[in-house]
Amino acid sequence: MKKTIATIILLALILGMIIACGNNSSNEVKDTTTIGGESTEEVKFTLPEYDFNGYKFNILTAAEQWIHHYAAERETGDIVNDAAYARNRAVEELYNINLNYQVYNGYSAGKEAVATALRGAVLADTGEFDLAIINVAYITGRILEGLFMDINTVDTIDPENPWWFDKINNEIAVANKLYTIAGSYSLMWITNASCLYFNKKLINDFELESPYELVNSGKWTFDKMVELGSQVCADLNGDGIYDLEDRYGIFSVGSESLSSMRYAMGTKITHLDSEGYPVLDGASEKMVTVYDKFRALYQNKELYYGEYGLDFDGQSAMFSDNKILFLAHTIRLAENPIMRDFEDYGIIPQPKFDEIQDSYYANCFGDGYSIPKLVNDENMSGAVLEALNRESYLNVVPSYYDIALQRKYTRDDESSAMLDIIRDNCIVDFGGMFYVELTYELWCIHALIFNNTDYTTWWASNEAAIQKNMEKLIEQLKELQ
Numbered sequence: 001m002k003k004t005i006a007t008i009i010l011l012a013l014i015l016g017m018i019i020a021c022g023n024n025s026s027n028e029v030k031d032t033t034t035i036g037g038e039s040t041e042e043v044k045f046t047l048p049e050y051d052f053n054g055y056k057f058n059i060l061t062a063a064e065q066w067i068h069h070y071a072a073e074r075e076t077g078d079i080v081n082d083a084a085y086a087r088n089r090a091v092e093e094l095y096n097i098n099l100n101y102q103v104y105n106g107y108s109a110g111k112e113a114v115a116t117a118l119r120g121a122v123l124a125d126t127g128e129f130d131l132a133i134i135n136v137a138y139i140t141g142r143i144l145e146g147l148f149m150d151i152n153t154v155d156t157i158d159p160e161n162p163w164w165f166d167k168i169n170n171e172i173a174v175a176n177k178l179y180t181i182a183g184s185y186s187l188m189w190i191t192n193a194s195c196l197y198f199n200k201k202l203i204n205d206f207e208l209e210s211p212y213e214l215v216n217s218g219k220w221t222f223d224k225m226v227e228l229g230s231q232v233c234a235d236l237n238g239d240g241i242y243d244l245e246d247r248y249g250i251f252s253v254g255s256e257s258l259s260s261m262r263y264a265m266g267t268k269i270t271h272l273d274s275e276g277y278p279v280l281d282g283a284s285e286k287m288v289t290v291y292d293k294f295r296a297l298y299q300n301k302e303l304y305y306g307e308y309g310l311d312f313d314g315q316s317a318m319f320s321d322n323k324i325l326f327l328a329h330t331i332r333l334a335e336n337p338i339m340r341d342f343e344d345y346g347i348i349p350q351p352k353f354d355e356i357q358d359s360y361y362a363n364c365f366g367d368g369y370s371i372p373k374l375v376n377d378e379n380m381s382g383a384v385l386e387a388l389n390r391e392s393y394l395n396v397v398p399s400y401y402d403i404a405l406q407r408k409y410t411r412d413d414e415s416s417a418m419l420d421i422i423r424d425n426c427i428v429d430f431g432g433m434f435y436v437e438l439t440y441e442l443w444c445i446h447a448l449i450f451n452n453t454d455y456t457t458w459w460a461s462n463e464a465a466i467q468k469n470m471e472k473l474i475e476q477l478k479e480l481q
Helices: 002-022 064-069 079-095 108-123 140-144 166-172 200-205 211-216 222-229 253-264 285-299 312-320 331-335 337-341 378-409 413-424 445-450 455-480
Strands: 025-034 037-048 055-062 097-103 131-135 194-199 248-251 270-272 278-280 324-330 345-348 367-370
Touching (some): 037 378, 055 108, 064 079, 064 097, 079 097, 194 253, 211 345, 211 413, 222 248, 222 285, 222 324, 253 324, 285 445, 312 324, 312 337, 337 378, 345 413, 378 413, 445 455
Parallel strands (some): 055 097
Antiparallel strands (some): 025 037, 131 367, 194 345, 270 278
């Protein structure tokens, strides 16, 4: 009897293998680890089988500054470059295509060139581009022109797969329409994430509470950051003037970190209503409180430095010279050579509003991926985009995050755990993405802080105009549907 049961089971297994081999969903990969840690479950990833017969797959890449994240031309021995190279070759082999990156400036200076190229391809129906990569901060104008299709209508893309960033995509979708999508293909969703660096020597010298322990206990708040920072600031040269020769508790060039820190403190520009349309948060009680905290911090010239004038090297040098306790920046600062040579620092999330807040958050503007409205084969564009994100999730992101960042740039396991928190809670909302169409100061609140503007008064004076811009924006988006 036992032999009979065993035989039945064996035959069932063989039959299952035969059926699986005949299924059109192959290219299966099993992943048993999460990025930056261990997983308790096994996840199966499959992609459909296609052969595109050596097709030249053209990608408009508005990422001149970050092209090494995408178009690695050859292996160089650099971990991230070689991982990107291997990803591209794997996808080319998988679908029998040739990836062709057409590179544009990805910032404001390149917006018109990108727009002209996309308009020509879509309006003339040339099918010149099969995919477009554009930072979400610069793509809104192209979305409103109707140059992209709704990602959610492309059968070969599954936004539920783990390589897509659902927290971000849910925020930037409008009525379940997604004209650009965020996923693992772009390392900028890691490198551009807002964070804080802290100086371990100063923490130890002044016998301050451990920032790691504060984060883990949920007690890492804005008020706690100010409390600790206030204990280390000093006029080092005794000239009575606080400048770059002195020591600060909190430091950020241009105070733009305050504009991103509002997200860390649980305030956004917009939220989505029950139908998926954006609604302005306006001058909510919490937003006014957060803004007033920022304004008070900016005015405290002994505690906080928030002026322009220092590049990455300058900030890193001051930090490594023990003149800064908390340096507000993005994760990519850790790649700076000065930071790499500096031993005594840690990385933590930006602070919460209070201990009740449910999570830490990190504002981030990364690259989105869009499929032009008219392409040669939308299923091919979707399949290739899906594959590029899968390969990045499995290989490129771990290379940067686990090896290049955690093991080379940071100096302790605690910072690695903090990076997990930051990466898992990156956010950008509809209002942050479309702030140009709404009004500049909605995201760039540091401009208001510079002028010592009262937020409630500013909102009362501008609400009607901003609301009118929002209504126009929603109508434009509805017309795309």
